[in-house]
Amino acid sequence: MxxxxxxxxxxxxxxxxxxxxxxxxxxxxxxxxxxxxxxxxxxxxxxxxxxxxxxxxxxxxxxxxxxxxxxxxxxxxxxxxxxxxxxxxxxxxxxxxxxxxxxxxxxxxSDPPVVIIKHGVIDQRGLKSQDLNALEVMEQLRLSGVRNLGQVEWAFQEASGAFSVFFHDEPEPGLPIVPPHDLAPAPPEFPSPDAGEDACCQKCGAIVSDDGTGGNLPCPNCGAQKWTRPVTAERRQR
Structure with a gap:
């Protein structure tokens, strides 16, 4: 009892x-x-x-x-x-x-800042270390007003989980991330590069010289095989 x-x-x-x-x-x-x-x-x-x-x-x-x-x-x-x-x-x-x-x-x-974007390209080591994927990175960048990866010189994930974003003085060609990739169809948002044009990886934003066969070649940065034309965003107003 x-x-x-x-x-x-x-x-x-x-x-x-x-x-x-x-x-x-x-x-x-x-x-x-x-x-x-x-x-x-x-x-x-x-x-x-x-x-x-x-x-x-x-x-x-x-x-x-x-x-x-x-x-x-x-x-x-x-x-x-x-x-x-x-x-x-x-x-x-x-x-x-x-x-x-x-x-x-x-x-x-204390955790040091982790590089997520380096000169407009998503850093694969940073993604793996923080258990992130490209869509999550793009979401955080859009919250910082980023329209194109070419605008970003550096982006870090801080110990708090927040992103700190540093912009190029002048935007460079890069992968457009507006509208969100998961809401927009590939054409016409992601037109394929023509022969002789640079190709931009749709997954990480890496830009490589292309001879028209980029769609059949893996990205040297992330291994993806989806390419589009790099786009230069308008200069960011300060």
């Missing part, structure tokens, strides 16, 4: 039946769990924690779990949950201080 719960019993509600040394175990468990979450977050790409740092995301998850246990389970004493919250906040502050004091710690905990 389960033990009868006495509502608002001070000993059960605040302290529990465990000895005071159990609080050291709570500190140890909380520290291990926190550091393990930080380690796992290192494996996540930027989109998963978009607009928030990974340490802040761990903080939100850990605090939510601790407070949730406190509010839902009658066998979790208030002081146990408050100890967990205190440890989590303290560890987060220590992480912040360590990042400010040590460049090595900062490099370990």
């Amino acid at each position: 389960s033990e009868t719960i006495v509502p608002f019993e001070a000993g059960r509600m605040w302290v529990g039946a465990e000895p005071w040394l159990f609080y050291l175990e709570i500190v140890f468990r909380s520290t291990i769990g926190y550091l393990y979450c930080i380690l796992l977050m290192r494996a996540l790409n930027g989109r998963t924690a978009a607009q928030v740092s990974k340490i802040d995301l761990v903080l939100v998850i850990a605090l939510g779990s601790a407070v949730g246990d406190l509010t839902l389970y009658n066998d979790v004493p208030i002081l146990h949950a408050l100890t967990v919250v205190t440890v989590i906040i303290s560890l987060t502050k220590l992480m912040d201080l360590a990042q400010q004091k040590s460049e090595t710690v900062n490099r370990v905990l």
Whole structure:
């Protein structure tokens, strides 16, 4: 038979039946769990924690779990949950201080920007490292006002998951990305290059010299075999 719960019993509600040394175990468990979450977050790409740092995301998850246990389970004493919250906040502050004091710690905990666009061409290594595809990149670029990959000199995915885009002073020929590729048919949006014209890869925007057989040759950057004519967008107003 389960033990009868006495509502608002001070000993059960605040302290529990465990000895005071159990609080050291709570500190140890909380520290291990926190550091393990930080380690796992290192494996996540930027989109998963978009607009928030990974340490802040761990903080939100850990605090939510601790407070949730406190509010839902009658066998979790208030002081146990408050100890967990205190440890989590303290560890987060220590992480912040360590990042400010040590460049090595900062490099370990902070993700560097990843190159996504280089001189109007989608970087395949950047895509793979961030688990992105070309359509997702084009969506982010359109949100920055990009109409054509030839407008972009560099684009990076930051640690927050956001894109930072740097434009050429003068647009160069490149792959048009407006309207979205998945909503527009290939003709007439993607006319095939004529013999002697440069060819632009429809997947990554790479431009190669073409002799009229570009449609049968793989792109040297991404391996795709769909080509179109490169287009030069209008100069971007500043």
